[in-house]
Amino acid sequence: MQTITNAGSAQETRDLGKKFAGSLKPGDVIALFGQLGSGKTTFIQGLSKGLGIDNFVTSPSFVIINEYPLNNRGQKTSFFHIDLYRMDSAGEIEDLGMTDLFNDRSIVAIEWADKAGMLLPENCKKIHFNFVSENEREVVFS
Numbered sequence: 021m022q023t024i025t026n027a028g029s030a031q032e033t034r035d036l037g038k039k040f041a042g043s044l045k046p047g048d049v050i051a052l053f054g055q056l057g058s059g060k061t062t063f064i065q066g067l068s069k070g071l072g073i074d075n076f077v078t079s080p081s082f083v084i085i086n087e088y089p090l091n092n093r094g095q096k097t098s099f100f101h102i103d104l105y106r107m108d109s110a111g112e113i114e115d116l117g118m119t120d121l122f123n124d125r126s127i128v129a130i131e132w133a134d135k136a137g138m139l140l141p142e143n144c145k146k147i148h149f150n151f152v153s154e155n156e157r158e159v160v161f162s
């Protein structure tokens with residue numbers, strides 16, 4: 021099933037992410053697609069807030085994987101924010117060990133998920149971000 025939503029501002033995209041966080045559980049992998057500046061990080065910023073994270077880093081610069089511990093009723097779980105923008109080859113991405121994070125102790129959000137190709141779990145939650153105008157984005161959940 022596909023849900024198409026319009027976000028008229030960065031704040032609306034953050035709000036969508038925050039709301040989406042309510043549907044997540046450990047083991048979930050979220051794959052985010054869309055061009056530079058389309059709103060992937062903005063959405064994840066809201067999502068992290070929805071997960072109770074208050075120290076989210078919007079621009080990890082050269083950090084590829086950021087881990088944030090989650091409070092999950094005594095269980096040790098984490099939210100991982102992965103940005104594959106700087107990755108050039110499938111081999112490089114395999115070497116990250118990203119797939120080791122796909123387990124029931126983690127929620128993983130991946131920007132530039134198209135670069136991960138076959139490494140993405142089949143049942144991941146896919147979100148596409150499309151430009152409508154300067155301040156408007158189409159967000160497609162599938």
Ligand SMILES: Nc1ncnc2c1ncn2[C@@H]1O[C@H](COP(=O)(O)OP(=O)(O)OP(=O)(O)O)[C@@H](O)[C@H]1O
Pocket residue numbers: 027028029030031032033054055056057058059060061062063105131149154155156157
């Ligand atoms: N409706 C909107 N939703 C999200 N961002 C918006 C919107 N309108 C304007 N913006 C602006 O667009 C930019 C989106 O940047 P963001 O870092 O979220 O994109 P990104 O998809 O993560 O890009 P990158 O591929 O470089 O990581 C921000 O500067 C934000 O303020």
Ligand SMILES: [Mg+2]
Pocket residue numbers: 060061062103131
């Ligand atoms: Mg980004």
